[in-house]
Amino acid sequence: MILSALGEQELLKRLTQGALVIRSGPFKFRISSTIENIAQDLDVLYADYPVCNPSEFADFNLALEQGVGVRRWWRRQVRFQFDGLYPFEPLPISHAYPQLEWAMNWCISTQAHFYLMLHSAVIEREGFAAIMPAPPGSGKSTLCAALVNRGWRLLSDELALISLPDQLIFPLARPVGLKNDSIDIIKAYAPNALLNRVTHDTTKGSVSHMKASPDHVNRMNEPAAPRWIVFPKYVKNSPAELTAYSKAHSMLELGRNAFNYSLLGRDGFEILSKVVAKSDCYQLVYSEFDEAVSIFDSLALKAASKD
Amino acid sequence: MNSGTNHTPSSTDTNQDGGQSDSRDSETIDRFSRRRLLVSSVSGGVALLAAASPIKALAQTSSCNNNQCTISGMKSANHSFKPGECDMPCGGYSPGYWGQVAHTQVDAQGGKKKDETEFEKTPRRSWPTDHRQAVNTVLMKSALNISLFELMWNHKYASSDERHWICAWLNAQKSPPGFNFPYSKEEVIRFYMGDRYHEALSFFKNYMETHNS
Amino acid sequence: MCWKRFDDEWVVFDEGSGGTLVADPLTAAILMTLELNKLDQTDLAALVAEDFQITDHEQLQTLLQERIESLMGMGWIESES
Numbered sequence: 001m002i003l004s005a006l007g008e009q010e011l012l013k014r015l016t017q018g019a020l021v022i023r024s025g026p027f028k029f030r031i032s033s034t035i036e037n038i039a040q041d042l043d044v045l046y047a048d049y050p051v052c053n054p055s056e057f058a059d060f061n062l063a064l065e066q067g068v069g070v071r072r073w074w075r076r077q078v079r080f081q082f083d084g085l086y087p088f089e090p091l092p093i094s095h096a097y098p099q100l101e102w103a104m105n106w107c108i109s110t111q112a113h114f115y116l117m118l119h120s121a122v123i124e125r126e127g128f129a130a131i132m133p134a135p136p137g138s139g140k141s142t143l144c145a146a147l148v149n150r151g152w153r154l155l156s157d158e159l160a161l162i163s164l165p166d167q168l169i170f171p172l173a174r175p176v177g178l179k180n181d182s183i184d185i186i187k188a189y190a191p192n193a194l195l196n197r198v199t200h201d202t203t204k205g206s207v208s209h210m211k212a213s214p215d216h217v218n219r220m221n222e223p224a225a226p227r228w229i230v231f232p233k234y235v236k237n238s239p240a241e242l243t244a245y246s247k248a249h250s251m252l253e254l255g256r257n258a259f260n261y262s263l264l265g266r267d268g269f270e271i272l273s274k275v276v277a278k279s280d281c282y283q284l285v286y287s288e289f290d291e292a293v294s295i296f297d298s299l300a301l302k303a304a305s306k307d
Numbered sequence: 308m309n310s311g312t313n314h315t316p317s318s319t320d321t322n323q324d325g326g327q328s329d330s331r332d333s334e335t336i337d338r339f340s341r342r343r344l345l346v347s348s349v350s351g352g353v354a355l356l357a358a359a360s361p362i363k364a365l366a367q368t369s370s371c372n373n374n375q376c377t378i379s380g381m382k383s384a385n386h387s388f389k390p391g392e393c394d395m396p397c398g399g400y401s402p403g404y405w406g407q408v409a410h411t412q413v414d415a416q417g418g419k420k421k422d423e424t425e426f427e428k429t430p431r432r433s434w435p436t437d438h439r440q441a442v443n444t445v446l447m448k449s450a451l452n453i454s455l456f457e458l459m460w461n462h463k464y465a466s467s468d469e470r471h472w473i474c475a476w477l478n479a480q481k482s483p484p485g486f487n488f489p490y491s492k493e494e495v496i497r498f499y500m501g502d503r504y505h506e507a508l509s510f511f512k513n514y515m516e517t518h519n520s
Numbered sequence: 521m522c523w524k525r526f527d528d529e530w531v532v533f534d535e536g537s538g539g540t541l542v543a544d545p546l547t548a549a550i551l552m553t554l555e556l557n558k559l560d561q562t563d564l565a566a567l568v569a570e571d572f573q574i575t576d577h578e579q580l581q582t583l584l585q586e587r588i589e590s591l592m593g594m595g596w597i598e599s600e601s
Contacts, residue, residue, distance in 0.1 A: 248529035248542045255365050262483050262538045269533035273524040342552040349545045352574030362590050364541035484539050
């Protein structure tokens, strides 16, 4: 069953009772909250995602709770609770939905050490994955949003989950986070894309999330093999240029952008080296989406004609 | 640099499986092969020296501003044990890491002594502070008058809160390569002394003791 | 240490510290030579010079010195005095 089949009443009921279990890629999240915004945004952004039986085991149990004491009514707050702990300070209640998305990322990146996890966007074409590692604010989510609206499948805009035994990359296919100018840019580039309400005044500025296409959500069980590692860099007014990048240095950069490379020790080294060995590595400078898309398309075409 | 000083790689190969001599032989063969491959792949001394460039390595220490850590999106969530943003994940060494013993003491015959009562143990790992300081000079509420290092290696103290507090205090001064510890040593002590003792301790124990090596 | 070669470059991982570095040929030569034997700098320089047919010993010594200091600073090699 998918979330949209629940209906508004049932969704709200499950959410308030801690009985809403949503699957995203290999993970099940049990989400609990009495905050209405969350129900509304889940209804928009997760309409196509599988919901599980309330009694099913969930990998992560999260609660977005209303503030305590006066904060329940005055300058209302939201608090994220995980396994009885409150890892973060409360936020204004208007930030509840972005908080949920960030909390889900946090759960995975701090717990799922049976994957090698990279801080990167990942997209797929013809079974091959392009990994785009980059620090926050580099524009990778915006580029990812553009590419998935031009024929590339979304695996993730934030977390590459690399399987330890075979280095396949598993999708999360979660909504793509956009902020500030990127919101209007993507609305203009992909007028049919569905974005939820914008939350203003976060420490990242204004944020919104773009719904993943139903086709991408339906394929969330399909992994992809790493094929390209592309380090993107937005440079205003710059023509798009793809240059080959050293594999050795790519490996070091990937390690820098990994959540658990050091934690995995030698296994992390071995797996990362296999990913790099299988991939062509590039740096991409761009300013126009269409040019960047064209470059990615030509990579896919070249790979398809070889194989 | 003293040219008479011998250099060795810091990491020591350990092989605790059966068939040690066979696997050590094959490892030596691998090392020779690898070196031959390197020599054959470089076209002469000029090329070797010309290609010399600054060493690029994964960061050994945290370089984030204000000891902050997060992943994308977490910047707006103020961590109750600190807010912030940087592009490195958080973590720290485990008490076991800090408690590794060097066993460098020798007996009269020159053999290595492992008798814990006879020789002063020293850390195998590099400590960011004097390991001989007494616990109760760092953790003022503690009655333990033993050295910081003994707190970390002696199993008698395995379940003590102090072990985890000192582990956090040390991690604040030296974190694993590529990871950031989110609090300064002063902040760790403030938590220890303050009314968030249990919350902070639980956080450090459950989330920040991530690296054994 | 664990090594991976990509074309003419080497990436090496030190299990003890968890550190990873990209080794240019000289760094690789130093680490690989020391993996086989404990050596002082003079002997190390002699071996490297012989293997790679280096005639400019002065430049080699200078680069070796810098490189050894960097590697020691990063905890990749240590001195036994």
